[in-house]
Amino acid sequence: MSPYTPPVDTHEMVLIHRVLRREFGQLPRLFRAAAGDRARSKVIGAHAREMLDFLHTHHTGEDELLFHLLRERAVLDPELMDRMDTQHAQVDDAVTAIDAELPAWTASADPAVGGRMAAVIDAMMPTLIDHLAEEEQKILPIASVTLTQREWDALGKHGMSAIPLTRRLIILGHITEETDDAERQRFMRILPTPARLAYKLIGHRRFTRETTTIRG
Secondary structure (H helix, E strand, O other): OOOOOOOOOOHHHHHHHHHHHHHHHHHHHHHHHOOOOHHHHHHHHHHHHHHHHHHHHHHHHHHHHHHHHHHHHOOOOHHHHHHHHHHHHHHHHHHHHHHHHHHHHHHHOOHHHHHHHHHHHHHHHHHHHHHHHHHHHHHHHHHHHHOOHHHHHHHHHHHHHOOOHHHHHHHHHHHHOOOOHHHHHHHHOOOOHHHHHHHHHHHHHHHHHHHHHHHO
């Protein structure tokens, strides 16, 4: 009899999904409200750039380190996986469209450009929300009993490695913003001790100050 292997704890992805829902849900309002205000567009543009990169890294990590392993090892609903792929492509198309407009808007605060980007995100959000929900309901339970802990950890390392060192404490703030005490402790346990200490001493304060400026 093979030894019992406990399921992998995949809850950290739920926390990542909360960031994506919250921050992309706010971006259309922020784009529109910064119309004609170049000081604001620089702030909002930098935040949007970070969130676009965060979303792109999240999806590439799933494509490269999660979905192909599930296809190799698990009995999956083909329609579910086709839907996951299609939704990734649709969201990626929206990200590409915003990428093309964001630099010029960040410098100019052009209301028409901001309105176009806001409309792209508004149109994308139903697909993104459905995608994240279905991942949580159908993909994560399969992943928890299919991947090894090392394989799951590789997904997290992929995401963190794409974040500049100077921004990691801010991203930790985004990830833990809507956690309850149990979730926050559960997530912090997977972080290196220096990261936990740095977030406690300076990271949370920096995150609060920055997000207050962004959200207005």
